[in-house]
Amino acid sequence: MSDAPLLDVRGLQAWYGESHVLHGVDLAIREGETVTLLGRNGAGKTTTLRAIMGILGRRQGVVNLRGHDLLRLPLHRVAQAGLGYVPEERGIFASLNVEENLMLPPKVAEGGMSVAEIYELFPNLLERRWSQGTKLSGGEQQMLAIARVLRTGAKILLLDEPTEGLAPVIIQRIGDVLVTLKARGMTILLVEQNFRFARKVADRFYLMEDGRIVNSFAGHELDSHTSQLHDVLGV
Amino acid sequence: MSTIFGIPTPALYGQILIGLINGSFYALLSLGLAVIFGLLRVINFAHGAQYMLGAFAAYLLLEYAGIGYWPALIAAPLIVGASAIVVERTMLRRLYGLDPLYGLLLTFGLALIFEGAFRYWFGAAGKPFSPPSQLAGGVNLGFMFLPIYRGWVVIASLVICVGTWLLIEKTRLGAYLRAATENATLVQAFGVNVPQLLTLTYGLGAALAGLAGVLAAPVYQVSPLMGSNLIIIVFAVVVVGGMGSILGAIITGYMLGVLEGLTKVFYPEASSIVIFVVMAIVLLVRPAGLFGREE
Numbered sequence: 264m265s266d267a268p269l270l271d272v273r274g275l276q277a278w279y280g281e282s283h284v285l286h287g288v289d290l291a292i293r294e295g296e297t298v299t300l301l302g303r304n305g306a307g308k309t310t311t312l313r314a315i316m317g318i319l320g321r322r323q324g325v326v327n328l329r330g331h332d333l334l335r336l337p338l339h340r341v342a343q344a345g346l347g348y349v350p351e352e353r354g355i356f357a358s359l360n361v362e363e364n365l366m367l368p369p370k371v372a373e374g375g376m377s378v379a380e381i382y383e384l385f386p387n388l389l390e391r392r393w394s395q396g397t398k399l400s401g402g403e404q405q406m407l408a409i410a411r412v413l414r415t416g417a418k419i420l421l422l423d424e425p426t427e428g429l430a431p432v433i434i435q436r437i438g439d440v441l442v443t444l445k446a447r448g449m450t451i452l453l454v455e456q457n458f459r460f461a462r463k464v465a466d467r468f469y470l471m472e473d474g475r476i477v478n479s480f481a482g483h484e485l486d487s488h489t490s491q492l493h494d495v496l497g498v
Numbered sequence: 499m500s501t502i503f504g505i506p507t508p509a510l511y512g513q514i515l516i517g518l519i520n521g522s523f524y525a526l527l528s529l530g531l532a533v534i535f536g537l538l539r540v541i542n543f544a545h546g547a548q549y550m551l552g553a554f555a556a557y558l559l560l561e562y563a564g565i566g567y568w569p570a571l572i573a574a575p576l577i578v579g580a581s582a583i584v585v586e587r588t589m590l591r592r593l594y595g596l597d598p599l600y601g602l603l604l605t606f607g608l609a610l611i612f613e614g615a616f617r618y619w620f621g622a623a624g625k626p627f628s629p630p631s632q633l634a635g636g637v638n639l640g641f642m643f644l645p646i647y648r649g650w651v652v653i654a655s656l657v658i659c660v661g662t663w664l665l666i667e668k669t670r671l672g673a674y675l676r677a678a679t680e681n682a683t684l685v686q687a688f689g690v691n692v693p694q695l696l697t698l699t700y701g702l703g704a705a706l707a708g709l710a711g712v713l714a715a716p717v718y719q720v721s722p723l724m725g726s727n728l729i730i731i732v733f734a735v736v737v738v739g740g741m742g743s744i745l746g747a748i749i750t751g752y753m754l755g756v757l758e759g760l761t762k763v764f765y766p767e768a769s770s771i772v773i774f775v776v777m778a779i780v781l782l783v784r785p786a787g788l789f790g791r792e793e
Contacts, residue, residue, distance in 0.1 A: 316687055342689030354684045358676040366670070367677055368688035415689070 268327075269294045269450055270315075270419055275324035277314040284310050286474040287324070292419065297441070297451040299461040302471030303496050308454040309351055311471070312421045315452075316348050317341050328419075343371045347417030351424050351454075353408040355396040362392040365411055372416035381410050384440060402433035409440065419450045426457050438463050458485065458492060470495055505763055511642040513759040519648050519717060521755020522655035523549075523710055527732040528739060528747040529659055530706035533666070536679045536742035537699045540590060540601035544582075545732070546725025547609040548704045552578045552711025554616060557625055557720045567630040571712050578708025579701040586700040591693070609726070616722035624719025651713050658709065659748045666744055675699065679742070734777040740790020750788060 268291035277285040285307050292298045300308045313319050315326055317338045326333040328344050336344065347368075356364055365381070365388065382389035385406045391399060399407060405425055412420060422441075426434045434457075441464045445451065455461040461468070462485050470478040470488075472495055480488055500507050527545060534542045542548075555574035559565040565573065585608065593600040628634070629647040636645040666672035678685040678692055686692040711725075718724055731754075739750030754773050762769040780788060 318683055318687055337693075338683070338686045339689050339691045342687060348684075348687050350684065350687075354681060356677045356680050358680060359673055363673045367673055367685070369690060371689050412688075 268292055269296075269329060270452070271325070271327040272311075272315060273325040273327075275311070275314055275326060276322065277310060277319045278321040279310075279319070284474050285314055288314075288471075288474070288476055290469050290476060290479075292450055292452055294418075294450055295445075295448050296466045297445050297453060297464050298467050298469065299453045299455050299458070299465040300469050300471055301455060301458055301461070301492065301496065303456070306471040307474040308471055309423055310474070312348070312423050312452070312454060315421065316346060342368070342415070342417070345372060345416075345418035347412030347415060347420045349408045349412060349420065349422045349425065351427065353404045355399070355404045355407055357395060357397040359396050360393050361388055361396055361399065361407060364396040364407055365392075365414065368411055368415045370415050372418070375416035376413045378414065381413055384413075384443065385410050402429050402436070405429065405433075405437065406440070409437070413444070419452060420444070422451060422453045424454055424456065426455065426460050434460055456496065458496070503764070508642050510763055513763045514756060515642070515644065515648060515652075515759075516762075517756035517759020518652050518752065519755070520758060521752040522652050523714055523728065523751075524732055524735045524755050525659055525748045525751025526655050526710040526713075527707055527728065528735040528751050529662055529744065530703035530710075531732065531736050532739070532742055532744050532747040533662070533675075533706075534700055534703035535736075536744070537675060537682075538590075538594070538601070538696055539598055540593075540605065540700075541598060542700075542703065543602055543606035543729070544585070544609045544612070545605075545704075545707050546727075546729030547612040548578050548582060548707035548725070549711040549714070549728065550616065550722060550725035551581065551612065552708030553627070553715040553720045553724060554620075554711075554722075555708065556712040556715050557627055560627070567712075567716075571709070574712045575705040575708040578711070579705030582704030583697055583701040586697050590700065591696070594696070609729075613722050613726060620722060622722060624721040624724075627715040627720050629716040647716055651717060654713060655710070658706070662706065663744055663748065731773055734773050736787075737777050738773075738780045738787060740787025743787065743789040746787060746789025 270292045272288055272290045275285055275288040276283070288311050290298070300311060302308050310319065314322050315333070317333065317336065322334060328346070331344060333341050333344060342348070356367070359367065365378070387403050388407055388410060391403065396407065397404070409422070409425065425437050438460060441451065445464055453461060453465065462482060465482045467479060467481050468485065469476050477495070478491065502510055527549060531542055531545050534540055552574045555577045556567065556570040559570045559573060589604060590601060593604060633647040633650050636643055666675055674685060674690050674695055678690070678695055682692050714724070735750050735754055736747060738754065739746035754776065757776070758769055758772055761772040
């Protein structure tokens, strides 16, 4: 693990139309690290991921991937630079079956998982490979959304609330998958409200409030920050 | 002579054949419109002009370059597709994300310009275009006389429709197209060059219209207004089938063509409005169209 960050975000600002939603986000992720963005609804977590990807229209600041400025690239080149995006709404396509959904994102680099490895990690998807994508259960759709970007050779996963609305047993399953990915050396930027889930995988936490990072600490320091977390997250 | 419901069978079969021929063009044209509308959300009013351009390309290739029907069947759609790509890159692309009305007005204006220019150069009268010698003449099927070229049009258009459907449903490119129709931003976020996909799709849709134009040249005459006569009916077909539904466009095209032919036999006075009556009923009962999904 080198010290230079793989993904370096500095002073990132973003707007939805006229409204200014990110007011200078700073975060850095080193290769192989799993970093979690915590914050309550509307704090700007999802917006941060969307701004890093370039799905938002107007942005300012710096987003560097291995020294390449992502802010200058058109959207499709950002994925090609090595970002694998798993959106909050999962984005499973209804007009594609499971296998077509899985095969949709083009390969961006060598070193992705093979389809056989992916089906080994997600046996449910193999069983239902010919089903329409949106006929899957919520948990299966979430697994498909994650599986889809593992094939491409993306170096960094951007995961937006993968546990939202899922049953505990499925959340457990997704946690296991993240541990497996981490063990394979994947770099992960995770957005979560469920910090009990996130603590199993996160090396570091960033805490967001009102479009800014208000604190950051290492995973093992989570317990000493519980009172602030309860305060900021309102849990 | 045998009759069905008091109609001589040769007349009945003849009208069904004419219905299938018209239906072939309805299907080919509404297929292209559906592909374009599905992904670009543009109501391509230039579609009839692009069909006319295909027919004229074949006519001009033959008149001035001595290039016959078979090579023109490939060359004319390529020419029409290339011209559509120029239109998309220079003009249409600027209108994405705006109200669909802007795309409609632009393509409508382009249709008027193309048709006006060709009328200025070639006059409004139709130019005859002979079918290739291999497809000249006809055969007596026993129950009716079938001009070979017309049989060819029905078969060729079926093959093209099925081929396009397979391209969209069974290939990687088609999966991109279907996914981008649902959520273009996400598909682009996965690394697919969606702007290029939009350009190609518009080119493909226009090329299909151009191909229909070449097929039509020996059946109807080649004239600057041949597209605008047809396009209104084709829009009705698209509305009946359901905006953006590929299979719906194909099936509805043939169905309404045959229905129109049958109406000519049983109640000729209604034949020119029957498609619009069906459209009105479908709009009342199922506004999303027979094969469309509610949005």
